[in-house]
Amino acid sequence: MTVQPGWDAVYVADQPPPWDIGRPQPVFIRLAEQGLLRGQLLDSGCGTGENTMMAAEYGADALGVDVAPHAIEQARRKAAGRGSAARFEVADVLDLGQLGGLTFDTVVDSGVFHVFDDEDRARYVASLASVMRPGATCYLMCFSDRQPGTMGPRRITQDELAAAFRDGWAIASITAETFAIHNFGGASEAQAWLATIERAGPGSGS
Numbered sequence: 001m002t003v004q005p006g007w008d009a010v011y012v013a014d015q016p017p018p019w020d021i022g023r024p025q026p027v028f029i030r031l032a033e034q035g036l037l038r039g040q041l042l043d044s045g046c047g048t049g050e051n052t053m054m055a056a057e058y059g060a061d062a063l064g065v066d067v068a069p070h071a072i073e074q075a076r077r078k079a080a081g082r083g084s085a086a087r088f089e090v091a092d093v094l095d096l097g098q099l100g101g102l103t104f105d106t107v108v109d110s111g112v113f114h115v116f117d118d119e120d121r122a123r124y125v126a127s128l129a130s131v132m133r134p135g136a137t138c139y140l141m142c143f144s145d146r147q148p149g150t151m152g153p154r155r156i157t158q159d160e161l162a163a164a165f166r167d168g169w170a171i172a173s174i175t176a177e178t179f180a181i182h183n184f185g186g187a188s189e190a191q192a193w194l195a196t197i198e199r200a201g202p203g204s205g206s
């Protein structure tokens with residue numbers, strides 16, 4: 001698999017990385033409270049699993065996958081300590097077919113889409129398509145072009161989201177939100193887009 005170098009190293013450093021805040025992202029808590037994190041759920045690039053465990057608490061059959069073995073180890077340790085039903089596996093989200101044919105009703109992407117370059121972005125979208133059932137929904141939160149400066153991940157425009165999820169998808173909404181972060185130039189939040197993206201059903205031209 002194409003492992004972007006460095007991902008595992010950030011999870012063995014002394015300080016947790018800026019996004020690893022030890023609690024779920026507030027935006028995803030809100031989605032869970034609205035009953036939207038449901039069914040068989042994939043947390044794509046789950047890091048240490050806070051959003052995955054939160055989804056499981058709200059009743060989803062939640063699986064978190066990440067390419068970084070130390071992130072998955074931490075997620076499993078936290079889940080065991082909390083008695084969470086969430087499951088975790090090391091996997092490459094650019095090749096979700098390797099999950100052995102698992103498919104999902106709901107996908108959560110908190111800060112993963114924005115890590116990929118253009119080529120891997122296309123692979124990622126195809127990989128998501130391969131595991132999402134017709135009518136399944138992906139809630140994708142990425143850094144937005146409203147975030148000033150250049151520190152951190154690449155900024156994403158709404159047009160880029162629309163272009164990436166054009167064929168075989170329907171973007172239900174893109175809303176301005178914020179990531180909760182720490183150790184990030186003194187800031188405690190960053191500007192984000194939350195895209196709600198539906199996988200087209202049969203007969204819808206995909």
Ligand code: SAH
Binds near residue numbers: 021044068094110
């Ligand atoms: N969703 C988590 C982590 C976001 S940071 C959270 O909200 O805390 C981006 C994550 O994507 C990192 O954990 C990194 O290890 C993971 N990642 C990057 N490339 C990946 C790939 N190809 N497959 C799986 N995970 C990947």
